[in-house]
Amino acid sequence: MPRVMGMVSPDRTGPFPNHMNRAQITEKMKELLTKQPHLNADVTAVNESTKLDEIGFDSISILDFMYDVEAQFGIETEVADLVKFETVKDMLDYLQSKLSA
């Protein structure tokens, strides 16, 4: 049996945004990007074609960001899916599919 640590409680900080359209999801994502304390992303320059490499993520900040995305949108991501992301569009497509599921 795995050892369970930590509290058992809902892992969601915002309302379940299944009514959000793509533009709203994009804005929420940009908001989360600006909140990453150690990521100096120029959010105004981020659009769907922006590559994730260009945002300046390192191996920690991308994990921080994904944790916040999951908490904000109330979803769980799969690492097998995450590794396929190359652009912001890939991420947005994924979020939309998760939210509409």
Place this chain on the structure above:
Amino acid sequence: MLVVISILPTSWTLAVADAVGSLVFLILPKRKKIAVENILAAKIVDNRREAARMARRCFQSFTRLIAESVLAHAQITKDNWREFVTIEASPAVMELLETEGLGAIVASGHIGNWEVAARAVSMIKPVNVIYRPLENPYLERELHGGRGAAQLHHISKYKESPMRFMKILANGEMLALMIDQHINEVGERLRVEFFGRPCWTTRSVAMMHMTMRKPLLVACAVRTGRMKFTLHVTGPIQFRRTGDRELDARVLTQNLTNEIEKVARQHPDQYLWGHRRWQD
């Protein structure tokens, strides 16, 4: 010393390693002082004389590690690794190790011989060790330069793209990191207590587990004899997130640190006390 390792019998090699450790203990007074002060502050012993004896043994433990790692490269194979390393772990951990395609994150500490442990586990499934390059280029080359194995890879934390570590886990491989080193980078660290004193450590293990949801293990390999080691593995750990990222990372990392401390207390003469672990 490395030329000596290649031509001497194992027992002589290890004796030379011990002698070198004693010599290094004498000629590096700053490191000796750090080790002695750390041992005393951790209350492992209560007098300076005993602390100095233990510090000398820990220097010998490190030079032994180098010699053992070179020997392991030559001696340990897929067919005989069990003659060198015994894994003490739950059935769930063994199933995880022996099932192809199941990756895991492994937190470890600088105790015993972490290099030989990684090599042994790599005989079962691929192991990727994320490490911080040593400042000494000679030691760096001998420990990490080209002494990998078919399934053992050393990855400098400074050189990889952020997705590399995710891909390793997505591929069902093991990803191992040390969690008992001081971390300077502000974005990467958090504060924990280790031997009752606050210190900085990496938050990356906690963040990887919480985001990627791969099983988490704590593993430490202690030396039990001449080229004999026992790998103590705790887990698999499953942490339930609360939504407070920083709190969750701190709680989980503290739990992992406590596991490392437990093993280090049982085998203090095999712990790397000469590291400036406790910094502001």
